[in-house]
Amino acid sequence: DIQMTQSPASLSASLEEIVTITCKASQGIDDYLSWYQQKPGKSPQLLIYDATSLADGVPSRFSGSRSGTQYSLKISRPQVDDSGIYYCLQSYSTPYTFGAGTKLELK
Amino acid sequence: QVTLKESGPGILQPSQTLSLTCTFSGFSLSTYGMGVGWIRQPSGKGLEWLANIWWDDDKYYNPSLKNRLTISKDTSNNQAFLKITNVDTADTATYYCARIIRVMDAWGQGASVTVSS
Numbered sequence: 001d002i003q004m005t006q007s008p009a010s011l012s013a014s015l016e017e018i019v020t021i022t023c024k025a026s027q028g029i030d031d032y033l034s035w036y037q038q039k040p041g042k043s044p045q046l047l048i049y050d051a052t053s054l055a056d057g058v059p060s061r062f063s064g065s066r067s068g069t070q071y072s073l074k075i076s077r078p079q080v081d082d083s084g085i086y087y088c089l090q091s092y093s094t095p096y097t098f099g100a101g102t103k104l105e106l107k
Numbered sequence: 108q109v110t111l112k113e114s115g116p117g118i119l120q121p122s123q124t125l126s127l128t129c130t131f132s133g134f135s136l137s138t139y140g141m142g143v144g145w146i147r148q149p150s151g152k153g154l155e156w157l158a159n160i161w162w163d164d165d166k167y168y169n170p171s172l173k174n175r176l177t178i179s180k181d182t183s184n185n186q187a188f189l190k191i192t193n194v195d196t197a198d199t200a201t202y203y204c205a206r207i208i209r210v211m212d213a214w215g216q217g218a219s220v221t222v223s224s
Contacts, residue, residue: 034210043203043214044154055212087154091210094167096144096156 006099023088032092109133111215129204142207143187
């Protein structure tokens with residue numbers, strides 16, 4: 001199974017910061033990497049797919065990148081509404097595996 | 108507009124079989140490249156992928172559930188199904204279905220399932 005090591009587990013950021021969340025894959029996943037945002041009591045919403053492509057309707061302050069087998073989600077000038085839990089998902093091979101999640105709080 | 112909605116029994120007892128239905132609209136599971144996946148999330152915990160079914164009836168399962176899973180579809184009625192046999196309290200979770208076109212791009216609202224005696 002491919003392990004996705006996500007960090008940090010939680011973070012508190014101001015509205016002026018750049019927030020970065022990372023997921024490191026235990027092996028190459030050919031950019032089959034997506035990012036999701038989940039708010040309390042809601043289902044996950046797709047933000048980024050294919051590592052760097054912005055999903056329809058997602059604000060441009062969200063972006064994805066890759067360096068080796070480490071994938072990053074960046075939120076530039078986050079808004080209060082960006083609070084929630086963020087997950088990465090590798091869909092390169094089954095079993096699909098999610099990162100453990102990052103809880104983002106905006107202050 | 109793509110929508111998915113999960114339905115299930117709500118509560119069931121240990122050792123019973125959990126049957127879940129995903130009813131969707133806005134796409135067809137007979138379309139080339141289309142798939143539906145099932146994912147679950149225990150309360151306060153992370154996401155776990157369970158199974159996928161594809162337009163050509165190809166199926167993939169999470170081996171961690173040790174052959175307890177069966178995924179199927181009814182293309183004519185725009186539904187996908189998941190059965191989990193011999194449930195235990197550890198199967199208590201919210202169960203989601205999601206459309207797959209290379210990526211899980213649309214999710215249902217989730218169905219809460221509690222396993223309790």
